[in-house]
Amino acid sequence: MSTDETPDGEEPEPGRETADEDEDEEGVRERLEAETDRAVERFDDGVVDLLSWVLDTETRARIFVYLRQHPHSTSDEVAEGTGLYPSTVREALAELHEEERVSRRKRENGGAGNNPYEYTAIAPSELVTSIAGEVQAELNTVFNLDDHLGDEEAEPTDDADEPVTITVEESEE
Known part of the structure; x- marks a missing residue:
C-alpha cells in the first residue's frame, strides 16, 4: 500500500x-x-x-x-x-x-x-509615571548627599536646581 x-x-x-x-x-x-x-x-x-x-x-x-x-x-x-x-x-x-x-x-x-x-x-503608564517621580527624588538625594550630611567641603546646591529630571512620555503608537 x-x-x-x-x-x-x-x-x-x-x-x-x-x-x-x-x-x-x-x-x-x-x-x-x-x-x-x-x-x-x-x-x-x-x-x-x-x-x-x-x-x-x-x-x-x-x-x-x-x-x-x-x-x-x-x-x-x-x-x-x-x-x-x-x-x-x-x-x-x-x-x-x-x-x-x-x-x-x-x-x-x-x-x-x-x-x-x-x-x-x-494603567501601566500611570504606574511608570508615579514611580518616575519617586526614583527622581531618590537620585537627587544621592546627588545632593553632601548637602544633606552637612559636608562643609561640598559645593552648596540649590534644591530647586536638581541634577536629575525624569520625564515619561507615552509613545504615539
Missing part, C-alpha cells in the same frame, strides 16, 4: 488527511502549544520580577498583574485567581489602594446583602 492510500486501499479524498497525518499534525500542535505556554510563563515571570521591584513585593506584583487581566475583581476573586491567602490579598489591596496603585468601588448587587469592593489596577 502506498503512503497516499487509506488502510482499505483507496485513495483519500482530496483535502482529507490520513490518520497518520492527523496524528502528526496533532503532535505538532501540542508541541507548539507547550512551547507557547512556556514562553508566556517565562514572560509573565519576567513581568512579575520587574513589577516586584516597582511595587515592593512579588505578592503585590502578582495582584497587580491579576487585576490588569481581570479588572473589577473582589479580594476573594483575586485570592482564588492568584493562589494567595485571602488575608494577604486584602492587606496588599488596602496598601495598593492607599498608594493609588489600584482603584476600588462597591460592587453593585441586585439583592440585599454584602456589596464587596471590586478592584482595578491603574
Whole structure:
C-alpha cells in the first residue's frame, strides 16, 4: 500500500488527511502549544520580577498583574485567581489602594446583602509615571548627599536646581 492510500486501499479524498497525518499534525500542535505556554510563563515571570521591584513585593506584583487581566475583581476573586491567602490579598489591596496603585468601588448587587469592593489596577503608564517621580527624588538625594550630611567641603546646591529630571512620555503608537 502506498503512503497516499487509506488502510482499505483507496485513495483519500482530496483535502482529507490520513490518520497518520492527523496524528502528526496533532503532535505538532501540542508541541507548539507547550512551547507557547512556556514562553508566556517565562514572560509573565519576567513581568512579575520587574513589577516586584516597582511595587515592593512579588505578592503585590502578582495582584497587580491579576487585576490588569481581570479588572473589577473582589479580594476573594483575586485570592482564588492568584493562589494567595485571602488575608494577604486584602492587606496588599488596602496598601495598593492607599498608594493609588489600584482603584476600588462597591460592587453593585441586585439583592440585599454584602456589596464587596471590586478592584482595578491603574494603567501601566500611570504606574511608570508615579514611580518616575519617586526614583527622581531618590537620585537627587544621592546627588545632593553632601548637602544633606552637612559636608562643609561640598559645593552648596540649590534644591530647586536638581541634577536629575525624569520625564515619561507615552509613545504615539
